[in-house]
Amino acid sequence: xxxxxxxxxxxxxxxxxxxxxxFPIQNLPYGVFSTGADPLPRVGVAIGDDILDLAAVAGLGLxxxxxxxxxxxxxxxxxxxxxxxxxQATRQWISELLRKDNPALQSDPCVxxxxxxxxxxxxxxxxxDIPGYxxxxxxxxxxxxxxxxxxxxxxxxxxxxxxxxIAYNGRASSVVVSGTPVQRPNGQLKLPDVPxxxxxxxxxxxxxxxxxxxxxxxxxxxxxxxVDDAERHIFGMVLxxxxxxxxxxxxxxxxxxxxxxxxxxxSISPWIVTMEALEPFRxxxxxxxxxxxxxxxxxxxxxYDIMLEVNLRPAAATHATTICRxxxxxxxxxxxxxxxxxxxxxxxxxxxxxxxxxxISGRSADSLGCLLExxxxxxxxxxxxxxxxxxxxxxxxxxxxxxxxxxDGYRIGFxxxxxxxxxxxxxxxx
Numbered sequence: 001x002x003x004x005x006x007x008x009x010x011x012x013x014x015x016x017x018x019x020x021x022x023f024p025i026q027n028l029p030y031g032v033f034s035t036g037a038d039p040l041p042r043v044g045v046a047i048g049d050d051i052l053d054l055a056a057v058a059g060l061g062l063x064x065x066x067x068x069x070x071x072x073x074x075x076x077x078x079x080x081x082x083x084x085x086x087x088q089a090t091r092q093w094i095s096e097l098l099r100k101d102n103p104a105l106q107s108d109p110c111v112x113x114x115x116x117x118x119x120x121x122x123x124x125x126x127x128x129d130i131p132g133y134x135x136x137x138x139x140x141x142x143x144x145x146x147x148x149x150x151x152x153x154x155x156x157x158x159x160x161x162x163x164x165x166i167a168y169n170g171r172a173s174s175v176v177v178s179g180t181p182v183q184r185p186n187g188q189l190k191l192p193d194v195p196x197x198x199x200x201x202x203x204x205x206x207x208x209x210x211x212x213x214x215x216x217x218x219x220x221x222x223x224x225x226x227v228d229d230a231e232r233h234i235f236g237m238v239l240x241x242x243x244x245x246x247x248x249x250x251x252x253x254x255x256x257x258x259x260x261x262x263x264x265x266x267s268i269s270p271w272i273v274t275m276e277a278l279e280p281f282r283x284x285x286x287x288x289x290x291x292x293x294x295x296x297x298x299x300x301x302x303x304y305d306i307m308l309e310v311n312l313r314p315a316a317a318t319h320a321t322t323i324c325r326x327x328x329x330x331x332x333x334x335x336x337x338x339x340x341x342x343x344x345x346x347x348x349x350x351x352x353x354x355x356x357x358x359x360i361s362g363r364s365a366d367s368l369g370c371l372l373e374x375x376x377x378x379x380x381x382x383x384x385x386x387x388x389x390x391x392x393x394x395x396x397x398x399x400x401x402x403x404x405x406x407x408d409g410y411r412i413g414f415x416x417x418x419x420x421x422x423x424x425x426x427x428x429x430x
Contacts, residue, residue: 006095017048022413029271124270135356138333142361165333171263185264187248201424204246209369215353227297230336239269281405302334315396326367
């Protein structure tokens with residue numbers, strides 16, 4: 001049987017893949033799952049509406065490129081740490097096993113049933129242990145919109161924004177997988193008509209539409225990652241909803257940036273799409289002016305044309321309203337520039353570190369990646385298809401984000417990242 005590259009658009013799997021599925025054989029994203037029959041988490045890949053159980057496949061001796069036991073794990077960290085050559089070899093092996101013309105898995109019904117799990121029967125877990133989480137601020141459109149609202153519109157971008165990827169260090173411990181409810185945070189709020197802050201539930205809860213990459217190769221403390229080497233340190237990408245408490249943020253962010261307004265939850269999608277699967281969807285990055293300093297390199301074909309959507313469904317509604325459509329192709333600062341800047345001071349990165357893009361907004365009114373922009377900080381309410389209006393999120397609202405790259409006849413998708421807003425805990429303040 002002739003070897004075919006996993007990205008080949010002519011490849012077909014013996015597993016049926018419905019039109020429009022995010023998970024054709026050209027994708028093969030990694031995740032961690034369990035089932036009621038086998039509650040121990042293990043590693044799998046998504047294919048159509050099924051999960052290929054890699055622990056079971058390896059147990060049959062059909063993945064010789066990976067040491068025994070690597071896929072019997074509650075995270076992908078051990079596999080990711082094996083390095084880029086192993087990532088590529090494993091994806092090639094899996095692609096070959098799933099080919100329509102390969103009998104290895106499909107000829108024996110018992111073998112087939114032992115390695116395939118319907119996705120509907122599985123519980124999806126956080127795919128990686130995340131040692132650290134950093135969130136960037138890399139959409140020029142988003143930064144400009146925010147600067148226009150809160151500063152001089154003629155000088156919306158601060159002088160440093162066009163010189164380096166701006167970021168803050170987030171809280172890795174509160175990163176959760178899609179489907180985990182998010183509780184409205186309590187905190188200090190500074191109301192305009194009172195001299196001192198009050199304590200209570202956030203009144204301006206918001207989502208942020210983002211992507212994020214997973215660090216696949218570590219760096220040593222004191223060393224930096226050169227911009228031209230950065231891509232070999234990136235394993236893959238997920239969708240990210242970086243929840244934000246805008247009123248808490250407005251009071252606390254000066255002078256050191258956001259803290260409690262961001263730390264209460266960040267949601268990611270359960271499937272990690274590899275950079276190899278995304279390779280055909282590279283596009284030219286936006287022109288950067290002024291030219292970045294040499295350690296950040298020159299903008300090239302560093303962006304990915306990932307179509308992104310946000311849907312909002314109120315508690316009593318039977319269907320959601322699409323409130324944002326945009327693309328990641330317009331991101332001003334690329335992932336390799338983000339990683340080079342993150343490490344230029346000697347900061348080390350670890351396998352599993354999560355690096356968020358920052359809110360992704362486009363140039364049109366329906367391509368804004370958060371309610372802060374969509375409603376102009378609550379001044380222009382958004383009308384949903386149900387007739388309800390939203391300035392910011394209400395308890396019971398479900399936010400769902402999805403993303404995919406479209407090819408001729410198939411798409412490489414991320415699935416979705418979704419969560420429902422729960423009420424704040426009762427205040428314990430005396």
